[in-house]
Structures are given as structure tokens and as C-alpha cells.
Amino acid sequence: MFVYGSEFKKGTNGMDGSYDADFAAKENNPIILKEKYEVSGSELAHIGWVEVTTENGASGYLxxxxxxxxxxxxxxxxxxxxxxEGVPAASGSAAASAGFKGTKGLFYEVENNGNVTSGTIDARLDLEDIAKVLDKEGAIQENVMFVNRGTGFDIDKVLAAQNNFGSSGASYGLFDNDEDMALNLGFSGFRIGYDFYKSDWKYLNDASTRGNIGGVDGIIVPAGTMTVYDQVLGQNAQRPFLHVRYRQSASEDRKYKNWVTGSAGSAGMSSDLDAMQVHFLSERCLVTMGANNFILMQ
Known part of the structure; x- marks a missing residue:
């Protein structure tokens, strides 16, 4: 039944009962992550320089x-x-029985509380269907599409087909029609009812991670912020639709802890262990606000 209002007769009493807004509380469990590196005192004293280049671009001799x-x-x-990738520990599982709770990662939260699409994007109609899904939800104007390589190429083909000149010639687009400049065959954004910004997500292509597992072709995330009441601050605050929360107090900050123990190297004499141990710790969880505005592409 679709209720759009109510009518009362003249000279009648007020409405019986009251209108109470529904309230749905969302929660997530922060998890503790740890890592450790250890090197013995003997290895510290055995100097051997190695020329390296690391993932983040650092280079030199270490x-x-x-x-x-x-x-x-x-x-x-x-x-x-x-x-x-985090998921809650399943009820009755060995992990739950051992006291582990797990956490709701991005994919899990959107799959269970957001929108899920499947299949390939072969025509403009497929993009229009995505816009229609957003119409039924928060209708947020700007959205970012994080996609794998295959889905990115599919979207580029559909958008290129919308160009009347694309089927018979080369369109130089952002290059001011300068044929001496490189031809850009990709699209970084488009508008079909809403503004979409497309970005290749390396993680979905990486053969050592999700690129090997498969099952996710991309995800559409609303851009911008949402006004929420922050219980810690005791006031309204602007928060991104997707952000990470950490355990923190006046005396303890667990966003990213790093400390050294042992009796070797820079550890000082914190223990009788003939080694240097470097410890890493973080306690965090993901906050996905308004998951109904997200779309998981499978």
C-alpha cells in the first residue's frame, strides 16, 4: 500500500498514535592486525650491503x-x-568458536547491504540500467567506478560507439584533434543520468590477489561526503562514504603502532633476546556509509 497522506472529518479529534521513524543501527567489528620482523644480533654484526629497488619506488643500498x-x-x-576482503566469522565455525569475530570488508558489506549486478557491459542500455538502480537509492550525482581491465575495456567500447565519428575515423578527444599527439582510446569519465569517473583498479587485475580469485569485476562508489553525528566528537561531522575507523584514546592510538624490542641493534636492552624485533600493530575496521548507494559488479 502506498500512503501519501490522510484525511480527517471536520470537528474530529487528533490522530491516534504517533509516527515513529524506523531506526536501523549498523555496526562493524574492528580487528587487530599484527606483523613482526626479527634479525639476530649476529646478522646485525655481519654487514652485507645489497642494492635494491622496492615496491614504493625507493632504491639504493640497504x-x-x-x-x-x-x-x-x-x-x-x-x-x-x-x-x-574481510568477512565476519560464520556462526558455529571454528573461528567463531575460538573467539574470533572477523570484520565486514567492502565487498561483503556491499554484497549484503548494497546492490549487485552481474554480466558484461555490452551496450549503452547496460549503463542506463546502472543509472536506474541509483535512481531507486540515494541518487548521488557523482560516482567512481573502480573496475578490472576487462570491464574497463568493455565500457570504453560502449562509449566509443556513442561517437558518430568513431566508426569511420579517429577521434583525438582531449588532444585537441592534434594528430601528432598520442591517440587516447580510453575514457576516464562519462555522464548517463549521473556523473561516472572510471578508474582501473590494479588489485582486481593482480594475478597474486583478486585477479587470480576472480568473482569481482568492479565496484561503484559514491563520491563526496555525508553528514553524520559522531559520538566521539559529540557533534555532526562530515565523513566520506567510505573510510576507516581506528581504536584510539587519550593514552593509546592503535591506528599504526610500531615498536622495537630485544637486546640487539636499535632495540637497546628491553629484553635478554639476542635479536632485534620490529613489531607492527593496527586495530581498525571499514565504515561503509549508505551501502545502498554502492554497486558491486560481478
Whole structure:
């Protein structure tokens, strides 16, 4: 039944009862992530320089710090992956019985509380269907599409077909029709009812991660912020639709902890262990506000 209002007779009493807005509380469990790097005192004293180039572009000659640096990068990757791929521990599972709760990652949250599309994007109609889904939800004007390589190419083909000149010649687009400049065959954004900005997500193509697992072709994330009441601050605050929350107090900040123990190297004499141990810790969870505005592409 579609209720659009109510009518009362003249001279009658007020309405019986009251109108109470529905309230749905969403929650997520922060998880503790840890990593450790250890090098013995003997290895610290055995100097051997190695020329390296790391993932983040750093280069030069490193000693034992090469392994420590890679441990740090690996831990930072874990922190990001846990927020994307995390799932709650299933009821009755061995993990739940052992006291682990898990966390709701991006894919899990959108799959269960957002929108899911399947199939390939072969025509303009497929993009229009996405816009129609947004019409039924928050109708947020600007959205970002993080897609794998195949889906990105499919979208480019559909958009290129909308160009009347595209079927018989070359369109130089952003290059001011200068034939001496490189021809851009891709599209970074388009408008079909809403503004979409397309970006290739390396993670979905990486053969060592989701590119090998498959199952996700992309995800559409609303751009901008939402006004919410922050219980910690005690006031309204602007928050991105997608952000990470951390455990923190006046005396403890668990966003990214890093400390050294042992009796070797820069550890000082914090224990009788003949080694240097570098510890990493973070306690965090992902906040997906308005998951109904997200679309998971499978």
C-alpha cells in the first residue's frame, strides 16, 4: 500500500498514535592486525650491503633494513586487504568458536547491504540500467567506478560507439584533434543520468590477489561526503562514504603502532633476546556509509 497522506472529518479529534521513524543501527567489528620482523644480533654484526629497488619506488643500498622494509610494506598491504576482503566469522565455525569475530570488508558489506549486478557491459542500455538502480537509492550525482581491465575495456567500447565519428575515423578527444599527439582510446569519465569517473583498479587485475580469485569485476562508489553525528566528537561531522575507523584514546592510538624490542641493534636492552624485533600493530575496521548507494559488479 502506498500512503501519501490522510484525511480527517471536520470537528474530529487528533490522530491516534504517533509516527515513529524506523531506526536501523549498523555496526562493524574492528580487528587487530599484527606483523613482526626479527634479525639476530649476529646478522646485525655481519654487514652485507645489497642494492635494491622496492615496491614504493625507493632504491639504493640497504643492509638488514631491506627485509624490515619489506615486512613493513607487507603489513600495510594486509591492512588494506583486510578492509576490502574481510568477512565476519560464520556462526558455529571454528573461528567463531575460538573467539574470533572477523570484520565486514567492502565487498561483503556491499554484497549484503548494497546492490549487485552481474554480466558484461555490452551496450549503452547496460549503463542506463546502472543509472536506474541509483535512481531507486540515494541518487548521488557523482560516482567512481573502480573496475578490472576487462570491464574497463568493455565500457570504453560502449562509449566509443556513442561517437558518430568513431566508426569511420579517429577521434583525438582531449588532444585537441592534434594528430601528432598520442591517440587516447580510453575514457576516464562519462555522464548517463549521473556523473561516472572510471578508474582501473590494479588489485582486481593482480594475478597474486583478486585477479587470480576472480568473482569481482568492479565496484561503484559514491563520491563526496555525508553528514553524520559522531559520538566521539559529540557533534555532526562530515565523513566520506567510505573510510576507516581506528581504536584510539587519550593514552593509546592503535591506528599504526610500531615498536622495537630485544637486546640487539636499535632495540637497546628491553629484553635478554639476542635479536632485534620490529613489531607492527593496527586495530581498525571499514565504515561503509549508505551501502545502498554502492554497486558491486560481478
Amino acid at each position: 643492509w638488514y633494513l631491506k627485509s624490515e622494509h619489506e615486512s613493513r610494506l607487507r603489513f600495510e598491504d594486509y591492512m588494506e586487504l583486510a578492509m576490502v
